[in-house]
Amino acid sequence: MxxxxxxxxxxxxxxxxxxxxxxxxxxxxxxxxxxxxxxxxxxxxxxxxxxxxxxxxxxxxxxxxxxxxxxxxxxxxxxxxxxxxxxxxxxxxxxxxxxxxxxxxxAGRMINIHPSLLPLFKGTHTHEQALAAGVRLHGCTVHYVVPELDAGPIIAQAAVPVRPGDDADTLAARILVQEHRLYPQALALVAGGQVRLEGERVVFSDDVVPADGALLSL
Incomplete structure (x- = not known):
């Protein structure tokens, strides 16, 4: 074998x-x-x-x-x-x-995990940004790296609700749990050839693409 x-x-x-x-x-x-x-x-x-x-x-x-x-x-x-x-x-x-x-x-061989639902809240202090904006969903994103900061094509995302009384620390802790789950899943897809970058577009194999064409892990 x-x-x-x-x-x-x-x-x-x-x-x-x-x-x-x-x-x-x-x-x-x-x-x-x-x-x-x-x-x-x-x-x-x-x-x-x-x-x-x-x-x-x-x-x-x-x-x-x-x-x-x-x-x-x-x-x-x-x-x-x-x-x-x-x-x-x-x-x-x-x-x-x-x-x-x-x-x-x-290009196409470097990925990153970012603590927000891109394209929202690029850069640092993303949890503070999310709370200031009053969003009801926040999360994390695995994306291909491009020269522009936090702007690469999206591979996978995980979302969590923003709860009443959340501060940056509680929100960050809840999202970190999702980061630890999402990043290995995304790496497996990329390393296994089920996800690839074509130009500026992420292409998924048929067996991992949901009906709406986006991979969103909740």
Whole structure:
């Protein structure tokens, strides 16, 4: 029986990497179509590096402050990704903006999870933005990364109700539960070839596309 090659994934983090941990846990299943072969951080003190190393995953710390420019940092990161034979990059709380050239080099092969129902509430402090806007639904989005911040084609979304009395912390905690569930599902679809990027459009296999043409996980 032929052995199916798994998609080789690098996860990029800046902090504790809770979404990273959910991806690592999912990838431990024998039938998961991706394997996590590298975790890299732009902050050497990122706690997620120790978490990954304790699970036998190679780690790299590239302190962005040590590089003279954004392009120099991106070049060093690219060298690490190439050396590890990476097929797909997952951003998991990676708090750094890439140069356009780096993003374009990974077009269709780099995904991110963002704590809002994009295209609403881009950038940071998304939960505060949602509460200020008075929305009744908030959530998270997995999307392909493009040069424009938080603007890439959407792969998957999960929504939660905004409850009376919610503050940013309670809302964030409830959404984080959904992030940890949604990101592994989305990675499995991308790594398994059931989702792909064609131009600026996400294309789904017939077996994962609901009737309305969007993948929304509730």
């Amino acid at each position: 032929a052995v199916v090659r798994k998609t080789r994934v690098a996860i990029l983090i800046s902090g504790r990497g809770s979404n990273m941990a959910s991806l690592i846990a999912a990838a431990e299943a024998s039938d998961f179509p991706a394997e996590i072969v590298l975790v890299a951080a732009n902050r050497p003190e990122a706690p997620g590096l120790a978490f990954a190393a304790a699970r036998g995953i190679p780690t790299r710390a590239l302190d962005h402050k040590a590089y003279p420019s954004r392009e120099a940092f991106d070049g060093a990161l690219q060298a690490e990704l190439a050396a590890a034979g990476i097929d797909l990059v997952c951003l998991a709380g990676f708090m750094r903006i890439f140069s356009a050239g780096f993003v374009e080099a990974w």
